[in-house]
Amino acid sequence: MQTSESRSITLIGAGLAGALLATLLARRGWQVDVHEKRGDPRVKGYEGGRSINLALAERGRNALRQADADDEVMTQAVMMRGRMVHFLDGRQQLQRYGRDDSEVIWSIHRGDLNICLLDLAEQAGARLHFHQRLESVDFDAKTARFIDDRDASAHDLGFTALVGADGAGSSLRAAMMRLSDLGERTEFLDHSYKELVIPPAEDGGFKIEPNALHIWPRGRYMCIALPNDEKTFTVTAFLPNEGEPSFATVKTGAQAMALFQRDFADAIPLIPDLEQDWERNPPGLLATLYLERWHIDRRAVLLGDAAHAMVPFHGQGMNCAFEDCVALARKLEEHTDLAEAFAAFQAERRPNALAIQQMALENYLEMRDRVDDPDFLLQRELERALQERHPGRFVPHYTMVTFMLIPYSVALARSDIQRGILVAATLGKDSLDAIDWDAVDADVLARLDLLVDAA
Ligand code: FAD
Numbered sequence: 001m002q003t004s005e006s007r008s009i010t011l012i013g014a015g016l017a018g019a020l021l022a023t024l025l026a027r028r029g030w031q032v033d034v035h036e037k038r039g040d041p042r043v044k045g046y047e048g049g050r051s052i053n054l055a056l057a058e059r060g061r062n063a064l065r066q067a068d069a070d071d072e073v074m075t076q077a078v079m080m081r082g083r084m085v086h087f088l089d090g091r092q093q094l095q096r097y098g099r100d101d102s103e104v105i106w107s108i109h110r111g112d113l114n115i116c117l118l119d120l121a122e123q124a125g126a127r128l129h130f131h132q133r134l135e136s137v138d139f140d141a142k143t144a145r146f147i148d149d150r151d152a153s154a155h156d157l158g159f160t161a162l163v164g165a166d167g168a169g170s171s172l173r174a175a176m177m178r179l180s181d182l183g184e185r186t187e188f189l190d191h192s193y194k195e196l197v198i199p200p201a202e203d204g205g206f207k208i209e210p211n212a213l214h215i216w217p218r219g220r221y222m223c224i225a226l227p228n229d230e231k232t233f234t235v236t237a238f239l240p241n242e243g244e245p246s247f248a249t250v251k252t253g254a255q256a257m258a259l260f261q262r263d264f265a266d267a268i269p270l271i272p273d274l275e276q277d278w279e280r281n282p283p284g285l286l287a288t289l290y291l292e293r294w295h296i297d298r299r300a301v302l303l304g305d306a307a308h309a310m311v312p313f314h315g316q317g318m319n320c321a322f323e324d325c326v327a328l329a330r331k332l333e334e335h336t337d338l339a340e341a342f343a344a345f346q347a348e349r350r351p352n353a354l355a356i357q358q359m360a361l362e363n364y365l366e367m368r369d370r371v372d373d374p375d376f377l378l379q380r381e382l383e384r385a386l387q388e389r390h391p392g393r394f395v396p397h398y399t400m401v402t403f404m405l406i407p408y409s410v411a412l413a414r415s416d417i418q419r420g421i422l423v424a425a426t427l428g429k430d431s432l433d434a435i436d437w438d439a440v441d442a443d444v445l446a447r448l449d450l451l452v453d454a455a
């Protein structure tokens, strides 16, 4: 049996992962304290009321269900059935993500989601401490120093173990690195992003199709738009940092307008504040963070973005962070020794984080350059046909990542095999009529076993 001291834990960060993990652990009888640098979003509004939305997929929903949060979160979610591709000439085409409306993703409001999870954490008995920024850790004395940024006051508190759910710029990770090398490596993408807003239409409705994730693919760059339940869309422009066009050459509102006139003309009437929005904020950086070690013995462990920040292009950062929470809560039940639990957590999750980090990088090329390419569309068509011919054996890449709970590493390995089959079978062909079905079927049977989703 564990002593009550060993069943107490201190979480850093009350963002998406911190709030969910606090709920899962408090419900299992842990004494949970959560320290968050910002103020309580339930008190004074969130991020100045800006609508920032996230795509929630099956992995995230499954984790939310473990905390009984899924139903409430879904009340304000907007269904996205597929990619709405906006061609240069203004034509649009919906490419479905799944077979029907049971295979869709959901756009949800980050602030509302966080508030919902904080309420649940508190109801479960977790103690939330806002305005408490982790500044430094004395791992020998097992004390952590927190700063209240409103008056710069410091508070030193003892802990049994620390969990870093403090995001990509994790202070706990920095403190751990001072004690022991975690094998940290950050790879910046040579592209960045800017956010713009599509307000509601005159009649108060959505200005463009609400039930889709909009993509304007333009080869080396792209824009996307996700719907918000208050009838707005958040548009994100992804551009290279250098070259033409890039954030180095498109700096002023007028330059942004010229770029949009050339490449995103159908979006101009949708974004009234394009020029101001473009000039307001500097471009956001995009990076992948790799760590060889996620924990220091029994004293500290990292999860979510703090352990494995990724580029956004698969829409899986939050979904993966939520899966981490379920996995860590389970390991903490299965192992009485925290060091063993943290090691088992890392062993299970690190290969999967590496897999989704790689797939997220790969999906940028697909979104910006491939979705309007005839070869790619033929491969998608064959993928659907093989899904019908080999149920449970040939499962589309997007389905494995987004609608299933199989490990990301399994999805990556199978996607690599499947891509090989699709490319080889469609090489030099311009329709499915020319496919040699016997050969393709034999290839599928030889190289892919039946896939079981443990969920
Ligand atoms: P966060 O949610 O960032 O939470 C970290 C928390 O720690 C914050 O509350 C922060 O204030 C707090 N904190 C930081 N430092 C300290 C400190 N020193 N002391 C105390 N507290 C601290 N993912 C998806 O799955 N789908 C999407 O569509 C998607 N869209 C995104 C859009 C944008 C614009 C961005 C930026 C990210 C998006 N992501 C998406 C990724 C997703 O937001 C992250 O992967 C997810 O939030 C990670 O959760 P987390 O709890 O690890 O970190």
Ligand code: 8RB
Pocket (backbone or CB within 6 Å): 053, 054, 055, 082, 083, 105, 193, 213, 224, 226, 236, 284, 312, 313, 314, 315, 316, 363, 367
């Ligand atoms: N972080 C998403 C997908 C995959 C869509 C597809 C892609 C913006 C920052 Cl870029 C992106 C996806 O393959 O058709 N699902 O969900 C979310 C995405 O970007 C989010 C909104 C985003 N994340 C910094 C900006």
